[in-house]
Amino acid sequence: MPSPSSEVHSIDVSLGDRSYKIEIGTESIDTFSDSILASLGDLTHALVIADAAVENPWAMTIASSIAKQKTPSGDDIRVNLIAVPSGETSKSIGQLDTLWQWMLESSADRRSVVIAIGGGVIGDLAGFAAATFTRGIRFIQVPTTLLAMVDSSVGGKTGINLPTAKNMVGAFWQPSLVLIDTSVLSTLPDRSYISGLGEVVKYGVIDDAPFFEWLEANAGKLLDRDDNAVRYAIAESCRSKANVVGEDERETSGRRAILNYGHTFAHAIEATAGYGQVLHGEAVAIGMQMAAHLAIELELCDAELLKRQTALLKACGLPTTYAAADPDAMLPVMKRDKKVSHGNLRFVLPERIGSVTLLGDIKEPNVTKAILACC
Amino acid sequence: MPSPSSEVHSIDVSLGDRSYKIEIGTESIDTFSDSILASLGDLTHALVIADAAVENPWAMTIASSIAKQKTPSGDDIRVNLIAVPSGETSKSIGQLDTLWQWMLESSADRRSVVIAIGGGVIGDLAGFAAATFTRGIRFIQVPTTLLAMVDSSVGGKTGINLPTAKNMVGAFWQPSLVLIDTSVLSTLPDRSYISGLGEVVKYGVIDDAPFFEWLEANAGKLLDRDDNAVRYAIAESCRSKANVVGEDERETSGRRAILNYGHTFAHAIEATAGYGQVLHGEAVAIGMQMAAHLAIELELCDAELLKRQTALLKACGLPTTYAAADPDAMLPVMKRDKKVSHGNLRFVLPERIGSVTLLGDIKEPNVTKAILACC
Ligand SMILES: NC(=O)c1ccc[n+]([C@@H]2O[C@H](COP(=O)([O-])OP(=O)(O)OC[C@H]3O[C@@H](n4cnc5c(N)ncnc54)[C@H](O)[C@@H]3O)[C@@H](O)[C@H]2O)c1
Ligand SMILES: NC(=O)c1ccc[n+]([C@@H]2O[C@H](COP(=O)([O-])OP(=O)(O)OC[C@H]3O[C@@H](n4cnc5c(N)ncnc54)[C@H](O)[C@@H]3O)[C@@H](O)[C@H]2O)c1
Ligand SMILES: [Zn+2]
Ligand SMILES: [Zn+2]
Numbered sequence: 001m002p003s004p005s006s007e008v009h010s011i012d013v014s015l016g017d018r019s020y021k022i023e024i025g026t027e028s029i030d031t032f033s034d035s036i037l038a039s040l041g042d043l044t045h046a047l048v049i050a051d052a053a054v055e056n057p058w059a060m061t062i063a064s065s066i067a068k069q070k071t072p073s074g075d076d077i078r079v080n081l082i083a084v085p086s087g088e089t090s091k092s093i094g095q096l097d098t099l100w101q102w103m104l105e106s107s108a109d110r111r112s113v114v115i116a117i118g119g120g121v122i123g124d125l126a127g128f129a130a131a132t133f134t135r136g137i138r139f140i141q142v143p144t145t146l147l148a149m150v151d152s153s154v155g156g157k158t159g160i161n162l163p164t165a166k167n168m169v170g171a172f173w174q175p176s177l178v179l180i181d182t183s184v185l186s187t188l189p190d191r192s193y194i195s196g197l198g199e200v201v202k203y204g205v206i207d208d209a210p211f212f213e214w215l216e217a218n219a220g221k222l223l224d225r226d227d228n229a230v231r232y233a234i235a236e237s238c239r240s241k242a243n244v245v246g247e248d249e250r251e252t253s254g255r256r257a258i259l260n261y262g263h264t265f266a267h268a269i270e271a272t273a274g275y276g277q278v279l280h281g282e283a284v285a286i287g288m289q290m291a292a293h294l295a296i297e298l299e300l301c302d303a304e305l306l307k308r309q310t311a312l313l314k315a316c317g318l319p320t321t322y323a324a325a326d327p328d329a330m331l332p333v334m335k336r337d338k339k340v341s342h343g344n345l346r347f348v349l350p351e352r353i354g355s356v357t358l359l360g361d362i363k364e365p366n367v368t369k370a371i372l373a374c375c
Numbered sequence: 376m377p378s379p380s381s382e383v384h385s386i387d388v389s390l391g392d393r394s395y396k397i398e399i400g401t402e403s404i405d406t407f408s409d410s411i412l413a414s415l416g417d418l419t420h421a422l423v424i425a426d427a428a429v430e431n432p433w434a435m436t437i438a439s440s441i442a443k444q445k446t447p448s449g450d451d452i453r454v455n456l457i458a459v460p461s462g463e464t465s466k467s468i469g470q471l472d473t474l475w476q477w478m479l480e481s482s483a484d485r486r487s488v489v490i491a492i493g494g495g496v497i498g499d500l501a502g503f504a505a506a507t508f509t510r511g512i513r514f515i516q517v518p519t520t521l522l523a524m525v526d527s528s529v530g531g532k533t534g535i536n537l538p539t540a541k542n543m544v545g546a547f548w549q550p551s552l553v554l555i556d557t558s559v560l561s562t563l564p565d566r567s568y569i570s571g572l573g574e575v576v577k578y579g580v581i582d583d584a585p586f587f588e589w590l591e592a593n594a595g596k597l598l599d600r601d602d603n604a605v606r607y608a609i610a611e612s613c614r615s616k617a618n619v620v621g622e623d624e625r626e627t628s629g630r631r632a633i634l635n636y637g638h639t640f641a642h643a644i645e646a647t648a649g650y651g652q653v654l655h656g657e658a659v660a661i662g663m664q665m666a667a668h669l670a671i672e673l674e675l676c677d678a679e680l681l682k683r684q685t686a687l688l689k690a691c692g693l694p695t696t697y698a699a700a701d702p703d704a705m706l707p708v709m710k711r712d713k714k715v716s717h718g719n720l721r722f723v724l725p726e727r728i729g730s731v732t733l734l735g736d737i738k739e740p741n742v743t744k745a746i747l748a749c750c
Contacts, residue, residue: 093468093472093475097468100468100537100543100544101537104537104539104540104543131546132507132534132544132545132546133543133544134543134544134545135532135534135544135545135546135547135625135626136546136547136625157510159507159510162475162476162479164479165479168475168479168508168509169475169507169508169509169510170507170509170510171506171507171510171511171546172510172511250510250511
């Protein structure tokens with residue numbers, strides 16, 4: 001059996017002069033500082049920003065192994081580390097301000113590099129701090145949740161929340177490198193891990209029928225957190241997302257919208273369920289079910305698609321229905337959605353496994369019916 | 376005599392798909408909404424952010440003339456207006472937060488357009504708010520100080536200050552259009568207007584010998600605020616800055632550094648003089664004198680250059696010496712300058728009128744001597 005750490009998947013995100021690599025290994029953390037030095041040869045100062053939950057040992061290990069490295073001219077590499085409180089409330093103006101001040105006090109300059117270690121919260125927050133400090137410095141993503149590994153660390157969206165509006169301010173700012181060690185997932189609770197699988201299934205439906213089939217055959221291994229299967233699923237997910245992002249980096253052509261499959265329903269579920277009741281990936285799973293029902297109703301796809309999607313989500317341990325779904329509460333939220341224009345309800349809908357389409361002018365009764373089909 | 380408003384200078388800033396026009400007129404404000412609609416055909420919502428000093432009548436006039444326009448499909452254009460307190464302290468996290476909240480409450484979305492009306496403070500602050508709201512919306516600069524017309528409104532640098540560090544966070548975010556009506560300068564105090572001329576002279580020295588000669592011949596007209604002369608000086612300044620920015624949009628190649636001629640000295644003067652004692656353009660004038668002395672000492676240029684620069688600055692009403700200059704106080708500030716690396720003192724120095732060079736490893740005694748030469 002090959003040693004797990006020897007099988008590193010490497011994926012290229014092609015974005016012209018903003019291109020970068022995603023490296024996915026297991027027990028690969030000891031190689032991170034080499035990868036960082038290889039990618040950013042001129043590193044002199046690292047600003048490590050970590051989720052408090054992974055500060056010890058993950059962030060400390062990375063920080064100290066960088067500190068042991070030298071610049072090409074033999075100088076020490078300076079390393080500063082800050083821990084940010086866990087949780088969505090850290091994606092705030094207050095935390096951003098704290099990071100800016102800390103970067104200044106750490107004598108950061110344009111050549112300093114931010115290393116974000118944590119889930120999507122830390123990636124989004126630290127990425128935005130990097131995008132704006134001295135009008136932009138480089139940053140590296142080290143995602144530590146499954147959701148961050150397969151979704152938020154790839155694609156360059158960074159930002160924070162306003163008190164009443166999620167992800168309302170931010171920047172498109174691509175990382176210079178994404179480093180993934182799946183061993184870090186060992187401390188991740190099952191529910192969070194399974195929630196991340198919701199996004200993994202999404203890539204199969206929107207873009208990649210062979211991957212969907214692979215997931216049907218390997219859902220059990222994924223649920224058991226088999227290293228090889230987990231790495232492969234992350235790699236395929238990153239490849240899908242990287243392809244879409246490469247075609248529509250700044251969300252201008254509309255292509256990037258397919259990543260929102262299930263998400264208009266999901267956001268409405270999250271907003272009406274009460275904070276933390278339904279995890280994001282769980283809401284996406286239910287949302288994809290609603291979208292599939294809607295697509296069948298509109299005769300965009302056949303019932304077989306829904307059947308396969310339902311079976312795969314169940315095999316991954318994800319919910320496929322939501323007893324508390326309330327169309328009267330969800331519809332107003334959906335009409336306010338950022339992606340909706342002038343009350344025109346638009347949805348990403350499946351045509352077949354591996355292919356979705358964006359459809360506008362959907363009628364409310366159809367949406368209501370799709371929601372009620374999943375109660 | 377042609378009506379002043381008929382002579383509109385139009386300058387192209389060439390930055391690939393981020394290219395834009397600068398339009399410079401006199402009593403041209405009534406044409407602004409036409410220019411805006413012509414440039415941004417899909418305008419549906421304008422967010423007017425104005426310096427309190429120019430809210431009435433300037434910002435209100437622009438806001439109401441936009442509100443009278445229609446979208447191509449005959450809909451009304453929504454207009455919201457907010458006044459920001461005058462002064463550098465508004466370039467703060469607190470004001471940025473206020474603007475973000477206001478944009479959200481105004482139901483701004485990705486197609487909304489920010490219109491910044493004011494000096495460099497408003498341009499930098501509102502530009503950064505535009506760069507970050509929903510990860511970037513378009514914005515238009517309507518500069519109302521001479522400094523903003525010839526410098527800050529062109530080039531895409533936006534940002535705010537941290538409590539102890541100016542311009543420490545921000546973004547490169549190009550405007551979609553810059554609209555200048557020189558009539559707005561009628562309310563600008565002489566000292567502020569003359570300070571702006573400091574940057575105008577700078578362009579002649581760093582990049583444009585014929586423009587320097589034109590300035591020598593027309594300094595009197597500029598001091599009298601002759602409309603034709605003022606428009607021409609603004610147009611030539613914008614052209615110079617646009618050329619430099621076009622070669623080095625994100626300050627990576629080093630070319631953009633020439634815009635800092637006189638500025639390393641100027642920042643040290645501003646920092647040691649006590650807030651508001653010396654205006655920025657005045658400090659730049661003195662800084663250019665120090666840089667010219669330094670260049671002569673290093674045998675980079677002849678004394679004739681200094682003589683012509685001194686005469687032109689005086690003709691523009693600008694200071695050429697600074698009695699309180701203190702090398703012992705200024706040098707530590709210069710060594711901390713963002714543009715200085717590892718204590719290596721670097722300066723943009725003149726070789727001849729129209730040409731400067733960036734030189735590193737300058738010795739402290741030489742710098743001290745240059746400062747003392749201007750006391
Ligand atoms: N930028 C993007 O493209 C993008 C895409 C999707 C989601 N997001 C954002 O991502 C965020 C959600 O990301 P998330 O689900 O990773 O949430 P998260 O970052 O809040 O992490 C979830 C929880 O797991 C903990 N945690 C992290 N790593 C751990 C580990 N290895 N072991 C144990 N606990 C660990 C965290 O402390 C936190 O409590 C949201 O803010 C969302 O807006 C961004
Ligand atoms: N972005 C860039 O490239 C760049 C370049 C240079 C300077 N700047 C920034 O610009 C700022 C300085 O700009 P500024 O000198 O325009 O300062 P400012 O914006 O503070 O304006 C100076 C004063 O003039 C007032 N004012 C503005 N227009 C007026 C008018 N028409 N009549 C009467 N009063 C008027 C303002 O209320 C203010 O009190 C600084 O914050 C500096 O960092 C930015
Ligand atoms: Zn999602
Ligand atoms: Zn200046």
